[in-house]
Amino acid sequence: MEPFLLSSINTFxxxxxxxDFMRKALFMSSLVAAVCxxxxxxxxxxxxxxxxxxxxxxxxxGVVVAYALGLPFSLGAFIFGVGSVALIGFVKQKSRVKEDTxxxxxxxxxxxxxxxxxxxxxxxxxxxxxxxxxxxxxxxxDVKQTVLISLLVVVLxxxxxxxxxxxxxxxxxxKTVGINVxxxxxxxxxxxxxxxxxxxxxxxxxxxxxxxxxxxxxAYLLTDQFDNMTMISVFSAIISSVIGIYCSFWFxxxxxxxxxxxxxxIFLFAFxxxxxYGIFKFKKIFSNYK
Amino acid sequence: MEKPNYQNYRIDxxxxxxxxxxxxxxxxxxxxxxxxxxCGLVGMNGAGKTTFFNALTGFVNISKGKIRINGEPLRAxxxxxxxxxxxxxxxxxxxxxxxxxxxxxMGRYGSMNILRCPRESDVQAVKDAIRRVDLTDxxxxxxxxxxxxxxxxxxxxxxxxxxxxxxxxxxxxxGVDIRTEKLISELFIQFKNEGKTILLSTHDMIHVREFCDxxxxxxxTVVAYGETSEVFTPENITSTFGGISPDVLFGPxx
Numbered sequence: 001m002e003p004f005l006l007s008s009i010n011t012f013x014x015x016x017x018x019x020d021f022m023r024k025a026l027f028m029s030s031l032v033a034a035v036c037x038x039x040x041x042x043x044x045x046x047x048x049x050x051x052x053x054x055x056x057x058x059x060x061x062g063v064v065v066a067y068a069l070g071l072p073f074s075l076g077a078f079i080f081g082v083g084s085v086a087l088i089g090f091v092k093q094k095s096r097v098k099e100d101t102x103x104x105x106x107x108x109x110x111x112x113x114x115x116x117x118x119x120x121x122x123x124x125x126x127x128x129x130x131x132x133x134x135x136x137x138x139x140x141x142d143v144k145q146t147v148l149i150s151l152l153v154v155v156l157x158x159x160x161x162x163x164x165x166x167x168x169x170x171x172x173x174x175k176t177v178g179i180n181v182x183x184x185x186x187x188x189x190x191x192x193x194x195x196x197x198x199x200x201x202x203x204x205x206x207x208x209x210x211x212x213x214x215x216x217x218x219a220y221l222l223t224d225q226f227d228n229m230t231m232i233s234v235f236s237a238i239i240s241s242v243i244g245i246y247c248s249f250w251f252x253x254x255x256x257x258x259x260x261x262x263x264x265x266i267f268l269f270a271f272x273x274x275x276x277y278g279i280f281k282f283k284k285i286f287s288n289y290k
Numbered sequence: 291m292e293k294p295n296y297q298n299y300r301i302d303x304x305x306x307x308x309x310x311x312x313x314x315x316x317x318x319x320x321x322x323x324x325x326x327x328x329c330g331l332v333g334m335n336g337a338g339k340t341t342f343f344n345a346l347t348g349f350v351n352i353s354k355g356k357i358r359i360n361g362e363p364l365r366a367x368x369x370x371x372x373x374x375x376x377x378x379x380x381x382x383x384x385x386x387x388x389x390x391x392x393x394x395x396m397g398r399y400g401s402m403n404i405l406r407c408p409r410e411s412d413v414q415a416v417k418d419a420i421r422r423v424d425l426t427d428x429x430x431x432x433x434x435x436x437x438x439x440x441x442x443x444x445x446x447x448x449x450x451x452x453x454x455x456x457x458x459x460x461x462x463x464x465g466v467d468i469r470t471e472k473l474i475s476e477l478f479i480q481f482k483n484e485g486k487t488i489l490l491s492t493h494d495m496i497h498v499r500e501f502c503d504x505x506x507x508x509x510x511t512v513v514a515y516g517e518t519s520e521v522f523t524p525e526n527i528t529s530t531f532g533g534i535s536p537d538v539l540f541g542p543x544x
Contacts, residue, residue: 045386093311162406166396169386176347176375177400177452178368224432226387 016249025135028146029202029241029259033211035150037237038157039195040216041230042188046168050100051085052212054107055189056196058084060114060205063130068121074145074197081193084110111205133204133256135245146198153194160187165226202241203256211237214263221267221274236266299358300325300456300487301346306355308341315341317511319355323487323504325455328478330502330518331491334531337509339491340378343458346489347375359456367456371400374449378460379442384434390444391429394419397451419451424473439470446474457481459490463497475501498522 016022043052059077066076084106092102118127129137138146157164166174167184175181192212199208219232244259272279303321307314316338323329333339344350346357348364359367367373374397397419398412408416420426423443433441442462449457462474478501481488489506492498498505498518505522507513507530514526 045383159405162399165388166399169388170377170382170396172344172347172349172375172377172381173396173448174399175349176368176373177371177397178365179400220387224387224434225389226392229387 033237033241036211037215037234044216049213053209055081056208057107058110064117077197135202207260210260218267218270221270221277302358304356306352325485328488329504330498333508373456374452374454376459394447397448419447423447439466
C-alpha cells in the first residue's frame with residue numbers, strides 16, 4: 001500500500017512539471033503571488049482594499065487600448081490604474097458625494113468602458129483571459145514584462161519598506177520628522193497599479209483584488225510583527241498559487257478561481273485556528289507562545 | 291543654533307488660518323512660545339485643537355499666516371527633527387502589528403539613512419527613551435497588548451528618542467492610569483528643565499493649573515492667551531466653551 005501511495009503522491013507532484021506550460025505557469029503565478037502578497041500587507045493595514053478593487057478593475061480599458069495599439073499592455077494598464085485614482089481624488093474633492101460611492105462609481109465606469117471597447121475593437125483580444133486570467137497560456141513577451149515589473153515592485157517595496165510601514169501606521173509622525181508623505185502615497189499607488197497589472201494575468205481582473213488583500217488579511221491574523229506579516233503573506237500567497245495550479249491541472253478547474261479559492265481556504269483556516277486572533281484561540285496549546 | 295533675532299521664540303505662529311475644502315477650521319491664530327515653557331491648549335471638541343497641532347507639524351497646509359520654528363520655516367524644522375508629536379489615543383491604530391521597540395525606533399527615522407538602518411546611537415537613544423518612560427520590560431510587546439497608559443508612554447518615548455526640542459501632545463492625560471499620569475507629570479518638569487517647549491491639549495482644568503505656564507483658549511480662533519493665572523478665568527473659559535460654564539462641562543470637581 002505504502003509504496004503505491006508514495007508513488008501516486010510522486011506522480012501528483014511531478015507529472016505536471018513535465019509540461020513546459022505548467023512549469024511556466026507555476027513560476028509566473030508564484031512570482032505574481034509573491035509581489036501581490038508583499039503589497040497586500042501594506043494595503044490591508046492601510047485600509048486600501050476597496051482602492052485595490054478599484055485600481056484592478058480600472059486597468060481594463062488600458063489593457064484593451066494597449067492591445068489594440070500594439071503597445072505593452074502593462075503600460076496601458078498602468079496609465080488607467082493611476083488615472084482612476086487621480087479621478088477618484090478629483091471627484092471626491094469637488095463634490096459632496098462620499099468616498100466609497102465615488103470609488104464604486106469610477107471603477108465600474110472604467111470597467112464598463114473596457115468591456116464596451118473589447119466588443120467594439122475587433123481584434124484577437126480574448127475577453128475571457130483578461131477577466132479570468134490565463135496563467136497556462138502566458139506568452140514569452142508577457143513573461144519578460146511580468147518579471148521586470150515584479151522586480152521593480154519588489155525593489156521599491158524593499159527600499160521603502162520602513163517608510164511605507166510608518167506611512168500606513170502614523171503618517172502625521174512621518175510628516176513631522178520630514179519624510180515626504182505625498183511621495184509615499186503615490187509610491188504605494190504606483191506599486192498597486194503595477195501589481196494589479198501582473199496579477200490580472202494569473203487570476204484575471206475580477207479576482208486580482210483577492211491576490212492583493214487575502215494574503216495580508218491571513219497574515220494579520222497570525223502575527224503581531226510587521227516583518228513576519230509580510231513574510232507570512234508572501235508565503236501563503238505562493239502556496240495558494242501552487243495549490244491552485246495543481247488543482248486546476250488534476251481536476252480541470254479554472255486556474256484563477258482555484259488560486260483565489262486556495263487563498264480563501266487558508267484565510268478561513270487562520271480565521272478559525274489562529275493562535276491569538278482565531279475564533280478558537282489555541283493560545284494555550286502553543287506553550288512557547290509569549 | 292537659533293538665529294539671534296528670533297532666539298526668544300521657539301514657536302512663532304502668526305495669524306495662521308487652516309481650511310478644509312473651504313470649511314474654516316482655524317483662523318487668525320497666534321502663538322509664541324519660548325524654550326522651557328509649557329502651554330495648555332484648551333477648547334471644545336471641534337474648536338480646532340487638533341487642527342492647530344496639524345498646522346504646527348505641517349500635516350495640513352496653512353492657507354494664511356506664517357509659522358516659524360526657532361526662526362526657521364517649518365520644513366527646516368522637520369528636517370532638523372525639532373518637533374515631536376504625541377497623538378491622542380484614538381489617533382492611532384492600536385492593532386497595527388508593531389511592538390514598543392518598533393514604535394520608539396520610528397522616532398529616529400528622520401535622522402537615519404534612506405533604508406532606515408539603526409546605528410548604535412539610534413539603538414542607544416531608543417533604549418534611553420524607553421527607560422525614561424519605564425517600559426523596559428515591554429520592549430517586544432505588541433502595542434495592541436499594552437494598556438492605554440503604557441501605549442501613551444510608548445509614544446512619549448518616541449518623542450524623547452527623536453530628541454525634539456518641541457513636544458506637541460494631543461490629550462496626553464486622556465485614558466491613562468494614575469501611574470502614567472504621575473510619570474508624565476514628572477517628565478514634563480524634566481523637559482521644562484531641559485529647556486524643551488511643550489504644547490499640550492487637555493480637557494482637564496486641574497492639569498492646566500498644575501503645570502502650564504501659559505494657556506491658549508481657542509474656539510476656531512484664539513479666545514485668550516497668556517499667563518495661566520491671568521487668562522484662565524471662569525469668564526474666559528465660559529466664552530471659550532460657547533457660553534456654557536465649565537462646571538457643566540467638567541463637573542463640579544474641576
